[in-house]
Amino acid sequence: MRLVSFLVSAVRVGMSFLLGSTGETITEKSGHLNLGIPGIMCVGAACGCITESFYVTSCGGIDHVSGFVAVALPILASFAGGGLMGLIYSFLTVSLRANQNVTGLALTTLGTGLSNYMIAQVSGSSYAQASKIFTKGLPIADRLGVFGRLVLSYGPLVYLAIIIALTASWMLTRTRIGLNLRAVGENPATADAAGISVTRYRYVATVVGSGIAGIGGLCYIMDNLNGGWEYTIDAIGWLAIALVIFTLWKPNIGIIGSIVFGAFYVVSSYITGVSFNFKAIIKMLPYVMTLIVLVFTSFARRKENQPPEALGLPYFREDR
């Protein structure tokens, strides 16, 4: 039973990584290495929690809220908050042609500061109570034993994360929009010559990707911390960026990858007899595994496993 509860909590924290990494994958496919993802996830989390807090207060307490609205409204707010951050990033990097790394890091500074400031303005308990709505699984889960607990016991955000990852994966590989997006990220000049609007694709991919990552921040607060606030949500964002590399820019592999990362993230609370210092080594493992994957793929040089060719590079038509 201990193993089951370990896996369940690995999935719950893993899904916040999955949302972050799916968002970042969509962004990176357009050629943007958005290092603002940690800040975006913070802002997404803060927007979701604050909206939830206002909603709960306006209904006159957690007992009077409608379950659907209490879940849908914060998700939309997180998406909007993350998307707005993505818009700042796109405006600076696409329209004002700023350096991507510098803009991304500044965005992370803004996001961590802004989210910690905003969240201090509302009472913590109002959104913390709502986390039980977010984590409520299907009622039949309890009757189906281990299968029920492992597959059906999660809250809506976990299933949403998987649906988004599968949809993103399908969009990227099976639709014309995905093909165009990948073309923009691989070789913007060619895409431009083929009549694809590089500017529009980069804007939309970054804003949508950032919005999805914003939901990831909310997922971390609601599903993993049960509504408690943490000042270091940005650490989740860096893991999400690592996960993008670990899963070779494929959101469907990301579902497995995120559970693996989640397992490493929570494992130290589930194993006994391990000394305190060794836990740091366990926490190091996701990064080390990512490094191994990164080196190995560049070593193997298989075309389909490489980062997008134009990742991190600006594109200005006039500069050609």
Next chain:
Amino acid sequence: MHKSESHEPLFHIVRREHVSLKHSVMVRAAAVVLALLVCALVFFLLTGKSPLQFYSAMIDGAFGTKRRIWLLAYKTAILLCISVAVTPAFRMRFWNIGAEGQALVGGLACASVMFYLGGKVPNPVLWILMSVSAIAAGMLWALLPALCKARWSTNETLFTLMMNYVATQLVSFFINTWVKSGSGTLPPMTDYGLPTLGNAWILNIIIVIIITVLMHVYLFRSKHGYEITVVGESENTAKYIGINVPTVIIRTMLLSGALCGLTGLLVVGGTNYSITTTAIGGQGFTAIMVSWLGKFNPLYMVMTAFLLSFLSRGAVQVSTVFKINDSISDIVTAIILFFIIGCEFFINYRVVPRHASSDKGGAK
């Protein structure tokens, strides 16, 4: 047939051929002034107090007392040191965003020499060992991504980013190994710190000034510096004129890592005498912005490092005086950064409105 005019966009963007110094200084100054106005406005909306109080608190926090001035100078020096360290790599378009980790392992190596050998060897020998190990550790942390980049062109941005977090966990591992009580804080090993002149900060500041000047000479007056610039502009050109690109990449990254390690030495061995996972405090990331804003020129970077240190020291004071959440420091810094990042566009490009450009086209 449509008129051709209707297909023309509202404006188009032209790169400026020659950017005059006056123009670039004016645009940057305007951006900083505008950013400070926006910060004051944000402050007014949050607290309802006059913007003048905001500015005076900022200045008081940075220059209010003798100690604050020293601290500001020290903070500027440390930030400048990391910024100077990452600059040669950036000039080569090698996006080393792992300065945080490289400085941290430098500090860790220094702390471990202090922890294991402190008191067992004479202090001058200890200082040499601390310096050598810190620099070597920083170099090792930079060598791994450089080798992979040179050999298999592994994406260096992602590689160095991951190395930061490996370094953080490594520090956490050693602190928990050394501190048996489990408190997670290593008491300062003051007896084994680097020698000081007058106060704890002067020597650090002098070292950084020397490094900055030397780096400027290295980048702009030496053959190595020239090779770095050529590799950065075009790897193919570099190959064509006989520059061994992998050698330049590895050599430059070793230099970059060594200076990051040195920063770790100054922070751990020269100031704190102890180490935490946040000893570098994100300065490795801020340094990337300092270097970029300073156009990868060590002398300009003195100003950008000073600006960012001033902002963070000033904002700390603002949050204490007006009892606002200390996240205000991050918000103020980010607003100013966005303005400076955005203003680069107006330095390098011109926006030509539709009609002006069609007139010009007609004249041709």
